[in-house]
Amino acid sequence: MHILEFEKPIAELEGKIEELRHLTDAGDVNIADEVGRLQVKVDKLLRSTYAKLTPWQKTQVARHPDRPHALDTIKALIEDFTPLAGDRCFGEDQAIIGGLGRFRGQSVMVLGHEKGHDTESRLRHNFGMAKPEGYRKAKRLMEMADHFQVPVLTLVDTAGAYPGIDAEARGQAEAIARSIETCLDIRVPFVSVVIGEGGSGGAIALAAANSVLMLEHAIYSVISPEGCASILWRSGENAKDAAEALRLTAQDLHKLGVCDGVIPEPLGGAHRNPDLAMQNLGTAIDTAFADMAGIDGGVLRAKRRDKFLEMGRAGLA
Template identity: 50%
Template sequence: MDFEKPIAELEAKLIDMKLLAQENNVDVSSAVKSLEEKIKTLKKETYSNLTRWQRVQLSRHPDRPYTLDYINAIADKFIELHGDRSVKDDKAMVGGLAQVGDHSVMIIGHQKGRNTKQRQLRNFGMANPEGYRKALRLMKMAEKFDVPIVTFIDTPGAFPGLEAEERGQAEAIARNIKEMFLLKVPVICIIIGEGASGGALGIAIGDKVLMLENTWYSVISPESCSSILWRSWDYKEQAAEALKLTATDMHKNKMVDDIIKEPLGGAHVDPVGTAKKIRKVILDSIDELSKFSSEERIAQRIEKFGAMGVFVE
């Protein structure tokens, strides 16, 4: 990425310096140490002062962990469940029963692909109605067996194709939102990448809604906002600033409950460390939410979301 180029250049110099020293048997330890300190300082300055658009770019990093990566890292056991029992199995939405620590958990999330073939299979993480209906089926199953629910949100939006609209895309998302308010089990929602529009909201109504540090959550993507307001994608940076879509913005405006810190440079720099943090947050949240009755959790959930967007002058 553009803002990472100065760091990459210094890291390349560091590698060359070490190779040159090794080949010529020269001691350059002081120069190496100095350059390493310079790289560390530059990284801190760069990643602590990212613009909103740069955060969006980081949330889309091709090496960033996806839902199945996190499931494999945090779950001791996982059994994937398939299908909405009506149309088909939507590969853009994955879910199943997992063992996390001492808890059985139903984990559901959007899944993107790493290469062209996988992206086509996963529809770039854009779920169809059957994906949201599969998610709801799994949520109802979790409720039946009194199992907490964890959702991972990472989508550029619900699939906008004609066939999706014909099969009731809006209805499927709306029903999920309604039903998630009334679930009797603890619900923990974590935005791990992109959180765009109703596609994100369809699995994001929970007792705890959290965001990883370098993610975004908004009614529309910066590119789409730019194309509507300016008839061009060229103003996506201005759109990102206006949308105030970062984790810091969302937490400040009480749209999410907390932010999960990422390693310096993003979650892809240390996926294992990021997964450990997510695992701890999940277990702590389950313990905290289990202290309340189902009626209390539902009432708090409704009150929390009902208060969003309310201003008193």
């Protein structure tokens, strides 16, 4: 497992536990008591470390390469998932995965940014950074869900929209704007979860939902800390300062009313216990959809629009 800088003391203890367990497995000596003592120490250190993570450390956790991504979440929570491809204008974009499936017996349209786990899959999915065809596909599938009265679930995990010349030439900004417009226009229950990194317009293009949830160690901001630092301080070395200033943690955004709920992660982050993370995520999604059951489509649409119009008004009053 990839070890983050602030996790090194924890990793050292876990390494000692593995060494002792190897000795026990070899039958050389019974040291179960020592292993148990060290495990208690690891749990205590994990708890204390993750209870006081800085915004920059949370950014690192949100980007952890072993963290469950959209396809992992779909595999864990969605039955009979059928991928739907293409924007019917240019082509397919694998940075955004979309399709129909069943969530706890209910038909849903699922859309999510996919970053990939290894070099091959990261290149195939363009590190989760979608081009215009990705957002146009999202628009098409959300409109399909609206037509057939199927709830929409989106899984946000991207550093931002792809900034390449080819994407700009095909209308990146317009595609993002149309996707956001569609998010605000559909008349079906709409839940969005920031499962990792929610960056800029590339994230909100899938996240203008009735219920916006965030995993405990996810982040969501208008720009990455590195991008912010390069603009304000002319140096990426101030990324830690930018992370503090951006108020990008789930806890800060819940207080500000940008997200509607924070989903607890297993001790040490979702990458340490993906099964428990998926269980918590599934429960939160189920609750969010249940809260919208029976509400008229026009009311859902109006509430969604009002929710985003209200953001920031309290500070202007």
